[in-house]
Amino acid sequence: MLLEDFQLQTLINEAEVYQSQGLLEESKEKYLSVLHYMTDDNRSSDTYKKLIKTVNVRIEKIEEDIADFEKIDETPTLSHDVQNLIQKVFSFSQTKEMAEVEGVLALAKFGQHEQALVEFHRLLGKGVAPGVVAKHILECHLALSSSEAAISQFNQWVANGLLTQDDLLDAQSFLETVLRDKGIETSLPQLDHTPRKKNRTRGEQRLALDIYSLKIQVDDHSEGLYEIDFDVTFQSNDTVSVVIPSEKKTLLDRFHLGMSLPKIKFYTPRAVFEGNGIVAEKTEIKIGPKKGDYVLDIKIKAN
Amino acid sequence: MAFFNQKDKVIECKIVYYGPGMCGKTTNLEYIFRAGRSYATTDMISINTKGDRTLYFDFLPMGIGRIMGCDVKVQLFTVPGQSKYRSTRKMVLKGVDGIVFVADSLQIRKNENLSSLKDLQENLAEQNMDLFNIPLVFQYNKRDLSENGIPIMQVSEMESYLNNKLKVPFYTASALKGNGVSDTLKKSLKLTLRHLQHELRWAN
Known part of the structure; x- marks a missing residue:
């Protein structure tokens, strides 16, 4: 035509x-x-x-x-200002910690894996949502085409006790699946699959051992030195909490804030170990069946 | 997801400009930034590739003053229009309060408009949001190209295939020249703030 x-x-x-x-x-x-x-x-x-x-x-x-x-490079490294902006405008949670995680996750989604790694490590160091953050750290390593780095990171966590057993198991399961999908054969460290106690938050748990009871030496001026056993009702990070009944208020009064507690025996499912502690907090229980009793928080000091 | 600080009476909302690649979303924001510089709280931020194609998003924060006793701030975003950037569009849509859908009037971009609108509907649905319930304004852009003898769609045709069921407000525009840009934004702000007023029970 x-x-x-x-x-x-x-x-x-x-x-x-x-x-x-x-x-x-x-x-x-x-x-x-x-x-x-x-x-x-x-x-x-x-x-x-x-x-x-x-x-x-x-x-x-x-x-x-x-x-x-x-x-074109579809994941260019953005300026620090733009990276900060992304973290700010793509975090929506009301709680500060979750908003921080969302912001860093947005960085990763926009291809800023290097900076996201730095930020996720910072959050993990602060004890923010360790289970969630750990998986994102592994994802960042994998996105940077660095399976070896992801495996090495996991091995470090196994060795340093930064993650709880449950979080480690989650991270291991995630990593194994990804590596298998990528056709990478590797053997990750064997972990204890025994179910853990569930009375702890997924917060700041750095002490690798679960302490179920402890024996404290008390110096009574009239009776001299003697030992008392306490059941641990709560453990978070390196602090354990025990309950002292209201009728033993005089016992509670023997502990004052900041007081050093030498030679405490800590009982765990696997072993007994000895260490020192400091009285961190004394709180009266206001509600529930133990209303009127007291909670004594003891911060464990490494020997 | 608008942020409403009841104590300080500050409301912050997010409007996203959506549409197919090269339809003029960034051009809209550039014009708004130039024309309304006094309202902009910082410079406009664009993350582009070669040829001014948006890679991640454009961002323009604005303070539009006090409305019904509240200090109103708005964040304007664009999404990358190219179909391969779907996951980025989903990210940018998070927490959206209102949408401007910029449709390309060029006859040859008819299918791209429709694909982009479907993509928007799907991405909103993944966030449990409904295209039929979110404050939405259409803008039929590039009307000026007809002056150069370029085939463009009639407004009635665009209304028929894009807005037949939604029946939301629409504006014709030539974003490059600024025509219709302010009207589109004003309408979007009006619908979005009215919606938030109802949702957040703000300014009773």
């Missing part, structure tokens, strides 16, 4: 506008239509030949641009 000159000009005009709009495929299609009609035409004037050459050059340029777009 032969087109009038003005019709060709209309097609060229469309192609130019689409190119200026960044609609490269559409522009190329129009230029190809122009070529198609022109090559069907028998005219062989110099102007016509020149026009065909021009259109071919434009098509080449568009193809180069399309190829360039396909090669």
